[in-house]
Amino acid sequence: MDDLEPAQRSKYPRVEESTEATDQEQVRVSENLPKPPEPDVVPGNLYRTTDLASGSRKDKCIIQYKRTYKNKSKVKLIQEETPHDQGTDNLEGGPSTRLRPRKLNQPPKDPKHVTHKVVAKDELKTSGNRGKSASGIQASAGSSSKKAEAKYSCEVCMMNFGSKKELGLHEKNICSVKGCGKKFASHKYLIHHQKVHREDRPLQCTWEGCTKTFKWAWARTEHIRVHTGDRPYTCAETGCGKTFRFVSDLSRHRRKTGHSG
Amino acid sequence: MDDLEPAQRSKYPRVEESTEATDQEQVRVSENLPKPPEPDVVPGNLYRTTDLASGSRKDKCIIQYKRTYKNKSKVKLIQEETPHDQGTDNLEGGPSTRLRPRKLNQPPKDPKHVTHKVVAKDELKTSGNRGKSASGIQASAGSSSKKAEAKYSCEVCMMNFGSKKELGLHEKNICSVKGCGKKFASHKYLIHHQKVHREDRPLQCTWEGCTKTFKWAWARTEHIRVHTGDRPYTCAETGCGKTFRFVSDLSRHRRKTGHSG
DNA sequence: CTTTCTCTGTTTTGTC
DNA sequence: GGACAAAACAGAGAAA
DNA sequence: CTTTCTCTGTTTTGTC
DNA sequence: GGACAAAACAGAGAAA
Ligand SMILES: [Zn+2]
Ligand SMILES: [Zn+2]
Ligand SMILES: [Zn+2]
Ligand SMILES: [Zn+2]
Ligand SMILES: [Zn+2]
Ligand SMILES: [Zn+2]
Ligand SMILES: [Zn+2]
Ligand SMILES: [Zn+2]
Ligand SMILES: [Zn+2]
Ligand SMILES: [Zn+2]
Ligand SMILES: [Zn+2]
Ligand SMILES: [Zn+2]
Ligand SMILES: [Zn+2]
Ligand SMILES: [Zn+2]
Ligand SMILES: [Zn+2]
Ligand SMILES: [Zn+2]
Numbered sequence A, B: 001m002d003d004l005e006p007a008q009r010s011k012y013p014r015v016e017e018s019t020e021a022t023d024q025e026q027v028r029v030s031e032n033l034p035k036p037p038e039p040d041v042v043p044g045n046l047y048r049t050t051d052l053a054s055g056s057r058k059d060k061c062i063i064q065y066k067r068t069y070k071n072k073s074k075v076k077l078i079q080e081e082t083p084h085d086q087g088t089d090n091l092e093g094g095p096s097t098r099l100r101p102r103k104l105n106q107p108p109k110d111p112k113h114v115t116h117k118v119v120a121k122d123e124l125k126t127s128g129n130r131g132k133s134a135s136g137i138q139a140s141a142g143s144s145s146k147k148a149e150a151k152y153s154c155e156v157c158m159m160n161f162g163s164k165k166e167l168g169l170h171e172k173n174i175c176s177v178k179g180c181g182k183k184f185a186s187h188k189y190l191i192h193h194q195k196v197h198r199e200d201r202p203l204q205c206t207w208e209g210c211t212k213t214f215k216w217a218w219a220r221t222e223h224i225r226v227h228t229g230d231r232p233y234t235c236a237e238t239g240c241g242k243t244f245r246f247v248s249d250l251s252r253h254r255r256k257t258g259h260s261g
Numbered sequence C, E: 001c002t003t004t005c006t007c008t009g010t011t012t013t014g015t016c
Numbered sequence D, F: 001g002g003a004c005a006a007a008a009c010a011g012a013g014a015a016a
Helices: A121-125 A164-171 A187-197 A217-228 A247-257 B121-125 B164-171 B187-197 B217-228 B247-257
Strands: A046-050 A057-061 B046-050 B057-061
Touching: none
Parallel strands: none
Antiparallel strands: A046 A057, B046 B057
């Protein structure tokens, strides 16, 4: 009843506010946590490396190198320097037209030095991989079928899709919702299945005072029996006569006992 | 504390025991429930039917007819009689070697009469469809990969399957667990995905006194922040600086606001 | 609608 | 450039 | 392990 | 024999 209490929706109690920890300090929760691998190098330092093929050793340090990604940002640049090229700042003179890498939520850690082919600066300007596309089964972008950009349409059910890949999955009876990717035996059910991705639960329990709602008619049909106490399923095995409220429980009984199979 | 109370695990209160209802009476729960369609015929009675093609009317009644199924029981026989053939009991002289239909949990309702081709009794003896197989994507039988009947093996990951169809799905990166049927972009992840079908949760929260367990390392990583209060994600947009405890919330913030996209 | 938090398929990172 | 495993991400989505 | 109950992909049923 | 929608089934699986 104290209206000065700040809104607190968390279902967990919080640890005491640490009076010492600064923003920069990493809070280590427990010694049991798997520690991140300690980077044996930091950018700008020198490192002795071994070439895996020849076995010869070299002194090197961080230098820029290319990395290919699957996403629309095709080239990642990470600062490296050769010990004999420290005067040259490889951030200047960079290609201003290159695609930027995907925005990261956390800054990348310092990479450990490994034997790697050094990429010439002019080679960095020509970043290829423009043709690469996402490799996931489920939709990665533009999965909205109600947007104005409904460019791809299924001839069978007239559903619209934002990309050719999504329509292709749909035509193979695969749900293109991100994280779903289920394949079905019929196109009709693929449409019906979409209700699992909608939030509405249009069916209601008809029992007085019960507010339960459902997406599937059968779920409601069986739920109502918890109110009535009905046990409509009886094992047909002679001498058994066990009764069940839910069809699945009779099915399991028959499967486990071999009754009236 | 009354030890005469019977064990009651239901989470719902039961309706009062009906003193009138017999075993035969169907308990009708509510008037709002969709009533089953009233059968306008009962077996043995006469019915006036209209042939859909010719429009001519005939008096008929229930007679045996064939029905094809997808499952191992290929032919279903339902009692019908012609009005001029009532003396002949079509249960006698039936083919004793025919496959029985799948055992049903509930007796079938009386079928409504429709215009249907009458099947001769001798035709009933020759029930075909021996070659039909299950059409589902997900496993229908023998999905046990730890049984002795591990006949089909994936050459890539050495997983075993009970049927050729299951192995075929697996080789197309489709999970063959019944009700799953998900298709993935890599074979490696298909193996990793199987943990969602196992009941063990091998990862534990390391916080003193917390008993939460996890299947996925990342879920534990983010969960621990509810104890520490850590909010490691900060929007990089100039002047915004909003912080988040979970990476998904920063991602959504960037998607909705366009910040540092 | 909101915020808090979990699950999981794919992408990115670290290392060789 | 490759491979691979671990970490992180980016949604979907449940709960309040 | 058990029992209770919900969700959902496929099969069966009812009807034309 | 077909088609189609509604009902039912047969698991998986969450919860206690
Ligand atoms: Zn170096
Ligand atoms: Zn379609
Ligand atoms: Zn789906
Ligand atoms: Zn339906
Ligand atoms: Zn109810
Ligand atoms: Zn029994
Ligand atoms: Zn008839
Ligand atoms: Zn395999
Ligand atoms: Zn699966
Ligand atoms: Zn993993
Ligand atoms: Zn915890
Ligand atoms: Zn922001
Ligand atoms: Zn390389
Ligand atoms: Zn919700
Ligand atoms: Zn027919
Ligand atoms: Zn459980």
